[in-house]
Amino acid sequence: MKHVSTPNAATLQLCNSKCPKPSKSLIFLMITPPYLSISQVINPAISPDLMISIGAGTYTNVKNTGIYMAKCPDCPMKIVIAMCWDGDNPGISTYVPTTPTTGVLEVLPLPAGSNDPDIVIGRSGEKGMVVFENGPGVYYMGFDNIIGGGNLHWSGLSGVLTSDGNHPNIDKPYDCEESFPEEIAVVYKDNSSGHDLYYRLGTLSTNFGPANMVPLFNGLRTYSASRFHPDINYIKNPSLSKDELNFTFVGEEVTSPGSFQIDVNVVLLDLLSTISPIFSNPLPLNPPFEKVRPRIEGLGFGFNFDYFVTAGVANSVVHGNQSGWNTLSSPLSGINEMPAIATTGDYHDVIWSTTHISSFSDIIGRGIWYDMNIPPIPPNNPINFATYFKEVNEAPTIGWPNKLYPSISGNCGFDWEYAICWWSEDNNLHFKIANAQANPHYIVQNPTGLPETISKQNAEIVLAKDEILIQKNDYVIYNTLGQRIGTYEGLNIKQGLLLLKPGMYVVSAKNKETQKTNTQKIIVY
8 A cells, every 4th residue: 555645645636436447357247237116215326436546556355444534623624534444455544525526535554464443533633543353363553644634654552452352343432522532442352351342441642441341231131251243332421421331242141042132231431420221122133143243323412312223134234222123224125234323413324235226235324313393302202214215326336336344434514424435346445425414315415504513603604604595494493401492584593593502402494495394403512
């Protein structure tokens, strides 16, 4: 891989997925088969697929990807993205978009033989951490950059998590404002010490602390010390007395030998924390378990659903929370597998590979959110699953090549709320940035005209860019008890927001032309 050492050298001329020229022997595969007959709504992607086009040139035999997006107030589009992958040319990449289709991209190689990496990056994109397998061991390495992208390099911070283990995953606590820019936590399976799951706490500037075993007892069930395929969600919210690690895994219950299931265990890091909701419904599994790799995510604003789990089981994608499980891929046919999940405020999306659209694997997504149209807002309101599905890949790339191993990260961004990456069998790594709620397409579009997070100091600047759209709406602001605070027409919403105390609110925007109402959460700080 090529290490781009200066901002000028790292300025990427992005191409979409149509740029690579297929070999003559593959031309017949490029014919996209027609869409299958489907009854459910599948909304096509509009924004282009981007590609990591520097580094190793091609990326072969990739089996795992990872992605993390963070705020970067001094970057051109206020976000920074970090990605990672394994295969024959494992590595990491940072990306700072300057426009929706261009940006500064840099690549660093991971040690040869590295496998199953996961990555986080801190506020402003100056520090990050990647964890990965290499040989029998599990390792971590820190990396540094500069604001706006440039001079990506290893920081020298590195170490061994275990000399014999696998499947590490890493997470940062996130509350939409990056209040915890340094703190991180990692989980992994340790085969050298009890053959079970362990976690460590650390920061982006220090080594990890001591290993702690993920408790075998979760309040309802006790598991054998041989759990596997873990994932971690770090929730830290002092104002709500939440400081916890949420783990999902595949495990064998002690009272039912041979009975395996997906479950969740919560570790309270602050003894003063309120008791977290219990994951009361584990999902029974039948072997094989290789592709059953549950993923967990959540932001923990104190609502009824603190965390959400997804997994690929028997050609279907399932979604679980404290209340139960749903088959998220229903009624899609074909193979649906390898899902990933990300949260942005009260919304979250699950994306996965499906053969439903064509005879090849394409990536599709489905949104989930709280019903906030009728006060009061959560915890009393139900969770909703979108009736439609969202294509991640732009239309010209539907079909061959197969698109596999997707990852997604959420950010509560002003415009860009998701970052998505995947590997294709054209031996390239692809990615895109996207908007979350309201619009079913993976493209920037905000029908309320308002960001999800807004500072009172820069309210005028943030809102000015959408004045035309804002003028078309009538707005109603509710507090977290569902009480109406004020009603505003068009641009008067600016003054209404400036009068709000710091906190969380729900804003309903009714378009005066279409009479359509869109509702979203807003955090004022």
